[in-house]
Amino acid sequence: MYNKILVVNPNSNTENTRWIDEAIQPLRSQDGPEIECRTLADGPIAIENEIQGAQVVPSLCRLIEQESEYTGAFVVACYSDPGVLAARDVTDKPVIGICEAGLSTALNFGDRVGVLHNGVEDIIPAMRGARALGLDSRVVGGRSIDVPMARMDEQGLVLEQMTKAAHQLEDELHASVLVFGCAAMTPFRRSLEKECGLPVIDPAQAAVGMAITAVRCFSQN
Amino acid sequence: MYNKILVVNPNSNTENTRWIDEAIQPLRSQDGPEIECRTLADGPIAIENEIQGAQVVPSLCRLIEQESEYTGAFVVACYSDPGVLAARDVTDKPVIGICEAGLSTALNFGDRVGVLHNGVEDIIPAMRGARALGLDSRVVGGRSIDVPMARMDEQGLVLEQMTKAAHQLEDELHASVLVFGCAAMTPFRRSLEKECGLPVIDPAQAAVGMAITAVRCFSQN
Amino acid sequence: MYNKILVVNPNSNTENTRWIDEAIQPLRSQDGPEIECRTLADGPIAIENEIQGAQVVPSLCRLIEQESEYTGAFVVACYSDPGVLAARDVTDKPVIGICEAGLSTALNFGDRVGVLHNGVEDIIPAMRGARALGLDSRVVGGRSIDVPMARMDEQGLVLEQMTKAAHQLEDELHASVLVFGCAAMTPFRRSLEKECGLPVIDPAQAAVGMAITAVRCFSQN
Amino acid sequence: MYNKILVVNPNSNTENTRWIDEAIQPLRSQDGPEIECRTLADGPIAIENEIQGAQVVPSLCRLIEQESEYTGAFVVACYSDPGVLAARDVTDKPVIGICEAGLSTALNFGDRVGVLHNGVEDIIPAMRGARALGLDSRVVGGRSIDVPMARMDEQGLVLEQMTKAAHQLEDELHASVLVFGCAAMTPFRRSLEKECGLPVIDPAQAAVGMAITAVRCFSQN
Amino acid sequence: MYNKILVVNPNSNTENTRWIDEAIQPLRSQDGPEIECRTLADGPIAIENEIQGAQVVPSLCRLIEQESEYTGAFVVACYSDPGVLAARDVTDKPVIGICEAGLSTALNFGDRVGVLHNGVEDIIPAMRGARALGLDSRVVGGRSIDVPMARMDEQGLVLEQMTKAAHQLEDELHASVLVFGCAAMTPFRRSLEKECGLPVIDPAQAAVGMAITAVRCFSQN
């Protein structure tokens, strides 16, 4: 009997939650832990800067505290890992952030990790995040796909821009594995991998994968 | 339809293989990938130094090359990650070493990672390994349980020694998460966690968990 | 005509605010910027963990946004630097955290920085903070004075414990400059310096000093 | 009653001393410490390499030793921080170098520090200096304005070249705060800040600001 | 009476061994240790990836173990340092790898080390190697000369391509000393040094030089 995994989308955009839910679908199994993706109802519509990231922390922590008894592990599904450290103060269950999980998983698939961002303004915060995680000697940098969230449904454009950024990461920074720096990129994982020839890690998949391992192993031996 | 995961114990000690098999049992699921643990028939009886680690590489790579077509991901189940880099030259499937997987997974469960070793002579190679992986700013060091492999079945002794080493890692190095530096320690994971109050990561479980995530996600989206 | 500096104590303990106000008193000058120390009214009574640190961010940012027009620089006066990055999203005026200011100032007074904490549980978060700031090659570690906040008014006890921790930092970690890891330690700066012979940096003084420099120089040339 | 701050220009170019004196003028206050800028009479006309930097050390240390009794803090106003470590052997008063003070102050104004140099030959020594200070994970690099000292009075040229180098630092290295790598650049601080939109730190101002904080606080509490 | 130095070319290409022998010729002296360059008979024809590097380890270690009694120091003359750590398990004599010796020697000739590679695919493994050696803060990167081994005898082409790569290392990465990342580059050392004006270190010369120092000093005082 496995515990549930609760994946929290800390913004209030239910379409994002649906993307995440689809991304992690292959990780569900009949006899495995239930995996629920939930939208943080009072989160902002998007988390695009530090202040928005900070705003979600109190209600995120409240949710995690409330669900702690019935949940085996939590995943916070926003690439800036908002509230992950704070949440660990309110539960003794694992709380996994998709950024740390994505980067630390990527290490196992290539020596030099490059990150794909939506906009150029995401690069500095992401490099600071990698340094805070102590992973800056392997996370070599980021490149922007320069596609606004509103146009992420134009598949041809997105894939073209992603491929361009992927080649920059490989040619300029010698990246050998890529990580998506945004939950909305998931649908392009397989196509991008084919285009650029490098392994591409979806951080939500990486985080949920770790949560499953934790729930399965910690509850049994 | 999922691909198989092949976990290779690169030493020829079949009892080790059985321990690993038991350790990763909770990660098996009815609809998930088959997980086979195999002993490298012509490996040494134990891998306790660099020369033994090097000796297994040719036959390990031969095995991985042969099985590559039918396998979704490989795990090399020895804490020194012998042949992992080499094996990536002979297959395009993921090859995951339990040391890198164990340490990178542990990052998600605590800020400062301490490692439990069988003997004091394992500490320097393990610190070099952490530096090679670029993880030395979070892997704070190792302590030895000082129990020879031959006595690893004396459960009271092992747990007592493990608890002592765990307290050293916490008190002297401020470790906040522990990783087993040997496949034979797995049976003590749950007990040690209770004794010392810190999360304890079994590296074989961490590696197989990553392999499952890869196989499930890479084969579908 | 200089702009005002607003020092925000993000907890709601007005006695803390008074300590900070006394600490920075020597930095006031007749023709310099006004320096106001303000208590964040709806902050928690103390900020002792990540969740409390996160809780103050929304109201801290609201306050900073409201005061931005009339303020030359902000100082966030809690050693965990809560909301400093977030606040920079809501104002174009400098926002200085006392932890980063204290550590970066200390670099100029000695090669190896040691930090004095109230409790042993503060050491790991502080080391993570130093790593996030990229200062971990010079911040060598922390030691606890093991005095609960409630007894910080017992001067003999506090000084004795501080001196003991200072000697540990010097003897065990080769620290050559000390930083207070708590605003309540300020009254002991001079005495501790005499006892231990090392320079002792009060982080609130360091931060306000930087804010004064910024306000004076940025407004004129 | 505050102690005096002695700012030593270690080259014998009195025009440089005058620039520095003007740069730090906003930091003077009626009731604050006296701030004297003095030219090292027997210094070289400029300090442009290691040998010139070394040549000033004996007379710089003699001066500091002589003035130590009447001085609260010393600032060495050359970006290569010549003699700062040596001077600390001859006085127990703070000795602050403008390079270390400039870089460590800049950390508080942006995550990634870029440095503006007079010539391309200054970049390697400056990066070595940042590494020696343990700041190389945040000091991302330097760019040259390629203006010889003799033409630093051509304001249009200098500002144009500075703006170009600033954009290189931002675009190529993702710098988010700039530091002047030369005392003669100070007059352009405000203009460059407007041109490039990033905070610009003058290292002499940063160092004198720290010296004031030290003198005011250390002499009183 | 000095001991012998055995330089092992771990590939079976005897022409490579002859190049190495010529490269180290200036290091021989009448009264110094005998220096023998030997081809590893059962090595692969070239070592161009991890698997080939791993394949040579068992026979390399056998050779070193057999010769240990009569040998004062060993040099492994392949830039990937194959089997160096393993060989240290089978002899108590020094075993020096040309990559580590080349990079660590280069540190003494310039602050920032750039590496010349045969192909672009060599750059990532070499950067990983530098990180494993803890030298990544001074080894700034590599550039490829893009000349296949089969054309290394076209002197004009090779020198032109080397000079181009050297200028890239200097201009793009601020390298101030160069290291050859391949034993076949040795004949161009002097010419390249003249072309590019930077010191150029041949790693086989560096390693044999260290071996001589060790044998001479360790055997006498």
Add this chain to the structure above:
Amino acid sequence: MYNKILVVNPNSNTENTRWIDEAIQPLRSQDGPEIECRTLADGPIAIENEIQGAQVVPSLCRLIEQESEYTGAFVVACYSDPGVLAARDVTDKPVIGICEAGLSTALNFGDRVGVLHNGVEDIIPAMRGARALGLDSRVVGGRSIDVPMARMDEQGLVLEQMTKAAHQLEDELHASVLVFGCAAMTPFRRSLEKECGLPVIDPAQAAVGMAITAVRCFSQN
């Protein structure tokens, strides 16, 4: 026909020069470069702090400049490497400092480098030096033998204290190779190696060895 190597003892203690001359005696060969050890006549009697280190630079550079034409390589034989960077401005011949040469050579003999110092006050400057050289991830620390220079001729005392410090470096810091942090320790190299079982590197020997390699190779190919 080889060029001369000039080893400069930058203090004026001719007994020190004699020790260095004896230490490097095994590196002389009939057909090799002449190696002259010279006392810097106007140096201080000892170099025990930064100010003394700085004082020697002008005359050291004058000497090196004068001898540059007739000399193939210079060695500066004081563990604080005084004037090495400065001297490189006055000659195009290699200038090698014994600290950098000793530490970088030691890397080839063991993974973790520990340093033996005369006094506890030498530890912090030496760690700063290792950081400045970018070697701090492998130079794990120093321990003092606590023997004043005046008693360095009491062989029993010195060896006992050295052995004690060596055991501390091995047991507390996991050092696997030792470096002498003082020229006066050379006579004890062989004895200490026997006592503690770790390789012991004399930095003057390491530096002269590198100089010989440079002179032999650079003058011929």
